Amino acid sequence: MSKIRDRLEDMGLANRFDPFAPESSDLTVHTSRLPSNAVEYCQSWFKIGTWDFRMGHVISFGLACIFLLLAAVWMYPSPVEGRAVMGEIATIFTESLGPGMMSVFMVGAFAATFSTAFNYFDGWPRIVGACCRNLFRGTAELSGLDLDELTDAHRKTFYSEYNIYRVTMIYSLITSVAIIAGFDRPVFLVLVASALAAFVAPVIFFLNLYYCLLVIPREDKAFYPSNFARLFGxxxxxxxTVLTLILIYWTIWVPNFAA
Structure with missing residues (x-):
């Protein structure tokens, strides 16, 4: 529905959301007010997204089980740590399927790391720009990243969303190179970032669930979470949350504060 949100606002079918005077009710879209083709469009994309989500989880679960089983057979027990872990993981393929699979592993590893880095360098600046757009009126007045819609003001004003996007991308590149070149164990920062992500994840999970229940009208049976979805959520x-607290206790509290 986000794809047609602007058009719905222009047509008066949805309230225009103002980030500087936010009202949760302005986020609500009543499908009963939409044309039938718009409802069909939204429901079709919702079904596609739901099935994609489900299939992705099933496939990911299956692949994770395969990797765990192979690791248990070919890697455990292993004292290897740090960067050498990647070579150890590669033995799953070479030992179980033959040395020729190393090339397949390298192609897959490159694709995974490249796509992650590519998404980071593009996604992170977009998030920073969008946050600034919702926090500062000056940036909101000069919003947009589409080259066809940029004006001289967008290009010359340092606080425009476009320039914030570019500066953040350059900053990310410089800091990434500095970390790789200046840190003896840059993988340590990856572990720290992963830990922080794990700690913040329950909060993000809660906000997603809370706003689904708050914004989506109860009478909208197609989009409002079912009883099972709410209970399972x-x-x-x-x-x-409990697993995160256990992780914090054993990885932070016990090593640093337990006598």
Whole structure:
């Protein structure tokens, strides 16, 4: 529905959301007010996204089980740490399927790391620009990243969303190179970032669930979470939070504060 949100606002079918005077009710879109073709469009994309989400989880679960089983057979026990872990992981392929699979592993590893880096260098600046657009009126007045819609003001004003996007991308490049060149163990920062992401994840999970229940009208049966989805969501949040607290206890509290 986000793809047609601007058009719905222009047509008066959805309230225009103002980030400087936010109202949660302005985020709500009543599908009963939409044309039938718009409802069909939204529901079709929702079904596609739902099935993609489900299939992705099933496939990911299957692949994770395969990797865990192969690791248990070919790697455990292993004292290897740090960068040498990648070479150890590669033995899963070479030992179980033959040395020729090393090339397949390298292609897959490159694709995974390249796509991650590519998404980071493009996605992170977009997020920073969008946050500034919602925080500062000057940036909101000069919003947009589409080259066809940029004006001289967008290009020359340092606080425009476009320039914030570019500066953040350059900053990311410089800091990444500095970290790789200046740190003896840059993988340590990856572990720190992963830990921070794990700690913040329950909060993001809660906000997603909360705003789904807050913004989507209850009478909208196609989009409002079902009873099972709500119960499973709250149960997952509890499990997620408990596991995160256990992780914090054993990785931070016990090593640093336990006598």
């Amino acid at each position: 709250w149960f997952s949040l509890i499990v997620f």
